[in-house]
Amino acid sequence: MTALSPLDKLMPRGYVRQMLCFPSTSAEVSHTLKTGLARVLADVPYLLAGIITSEDRKHVSLSECYQTLEDLYSEQDISDAIDYVVIKQHHFPPSSFAGPGIIPTDTQPPFPNPTPVFRTKLSLVKGGLILCVAVHHCTTDITGFGALLKLWASHCRTGASAAAGFDPAWLNRKALLERPDTSNRPTPASIPELLHVKGPDELTKIAALASQPSDPTTGVFFFPQKTLQALKHAVNKHIASWGNGGWVSSSDILTALLWSAVLSAESDPMSDRKGSNTIGFPVNFRSRFNPPLPPDYLGTAFIMTTATASRDDLISLSFHAGSSNDDEPLDSASISKLADIASIIRASLHSIDEERVRNVLLYLDGASGDHPPITLGPRHDGVSIVSWADQNIYGLDWGDIVGTCDAVRLPKLMYKRYPIVLPRVPANPAGDEGLEVIVSFDRQVFDKFRQSWPMRRFSTLRYYS
Structure with a gap:
């Protein structure tokens, strides 16, 4: 039976969940999906298992398989309630997926114990289908x-x-853990820098946020690929003038823009801009091992890292010298700030190597049962940005019956959520190649976020509710 790795056990005790939208109306779609899933279970049998949480909630483990295909897969027909053509015209608004039964049972709190590893629900709608897939985060990233x-x-x-x-x-x-020379490496004596134990102040802040009543606004923004590429060209041209061979990706630039927009939206306009701000974000380390892990390794293989930038640079970037014309060329000061911030992000990504990851894994493997709860990543100021851009959902061919995916969505969020960059939208007849970003803030913060210069200048608001 597959056992959870020490890194798996640090993951949130909830689900990675996505809504996949397909235009298929074939009468065979349910049979095809269910038959295909049965074959997946033959390959990955632990999807029939559950996550067991100890009575003190400090420990998790994987149970024996106790479920059947019928437990994992369910379906419904809600074609009288949702019209696929209509929701596609509106860019698949998250509120469309809040209807009853679209999210599989047992995948929302309160969770049973054991909590199922896998659940999926097929919702047949007029002119298409919605496939909600949920996998427990303690088994995967x-x-x-x-x-x-x-x-x-x-x-x-x-x-x-x-x-x-x-x-x-x-x-x-x-x-x-079974890497070359690992058997001869001692367990680190102190907690590695890519881990930390939550202090009383951090726990108090988390508890306060969780207890606050909230009815946030969820929004989806779209960044065209051609816009990001043009910005990447301008920023890297500036970085080339430094003469150090440095460069940044369009992803680094997008993270910098979102970071700036978030910080300016959550800051008091009259607050002091002195000092710095630290952001957290995940790094997939599969390719950073030697030999590398399989690209399709199914367990958890990411580390949280941080980047720290000038608070003044971040906030002032969102106000872009007070310009009222968002179409005018970027001034050199804005390009310089963006280059500085994006370069800091790139340097943080580059700093994650096998040595640092192995120290984390060895420490977690050797940690005693009474060790204070460990959190993945160094401490940061609370803002985290997650990217699913490289998840190639749109490139998957599900065959003639199911087809290809039109959109990846989350339902309208009932809690605050910093930006998630959704899977990259490839070139299509509508010319929509680019990246979508979903956020969830209270209305006042959301309005400030959408009105910040990075969001006005480089993105289009596709939906909010």
Whole structure:
């Protein structure tokens, strides 16, 4: 039976969940999806298991398999309530997925114990379908989630494991610790810098946020790829003038823009801008091991890192010298600030190597049962930005019956959520190549966020509610 890795056990005790929208109206779609999922279970049997939480809630483990395909897969027909053509015209608004029964049972609090590893629900709507897929976060990260979808799509398309390309190495959690020379390495004596124990002040802040009543506004913004590419060209041209061979990606630039917009939206206009701000974000380390982990490794393989930038640079970037013309060329000061912030993010990403990750894994593996609760990542100021951009959902071919995905969404969020960059939207007849970002803030903060210069200048608000 597959055991959870020490890193798996640090994950949130909830679900990675996505709504996948398809235009298929085939009468065979349910049979195809269910048959394909049965083949996935033959490859990945622990999807039939559950996550067991200890009575003191300090520990989690994976149970034996106790479920059947019928427990994992369910469906409903709500074609009288949702019209696929209509929601597509409105860019698949998150409120469309808040209807009864679209989210599978047992995947929202309060959770049963054991909590199912996997649940999926097919909702047939007029002119298409919505497939909600939920996988427990203690068994995977967003890359592993994408690998499961890739496997499922391939089985729907071919019905053969060989064609699906499944490799049992994807399941090997021991691969995180069984590295060359690991047996001779001592467990770090002190907690590594990529981990921390929440202090009383941090716990108090978390408890206060959780107890606040909230009815936030959820919004989806779109950043065209051509806009991000043009910005990347301008910023890297400036960085080239530094003469150090540095560069940044469009993802680094997008993170910098979102960070600036968030900080300005949550800051008091009269507050002191002195000092710095620290952000947290995940780094997939599969390719950073030697030899690398399989790209489709199904367990958790990311580390949280941080970046620290000037608070004044971050906030002032969102006000862009007070310009009333968002279409005018970027001035050199704005390009310089953006280059500085994006370069700091790039340097933080580059700093995550196998040595630092192995120290984390060895420490977690050797930690005693009475160790204070460990949190992934160094301390930061509360803002975190997550990217699912590389999750290639739109590129998956689910076969003639199911087709290809039109949109990836989350339902309207009932809590505050810092930006999540959704899977990259490829070039299509509508010319919509680019990145979508979903956020959830209280209305006042949301309005300030959407009106900040980075969001006005570089994105389009597709939906909010």
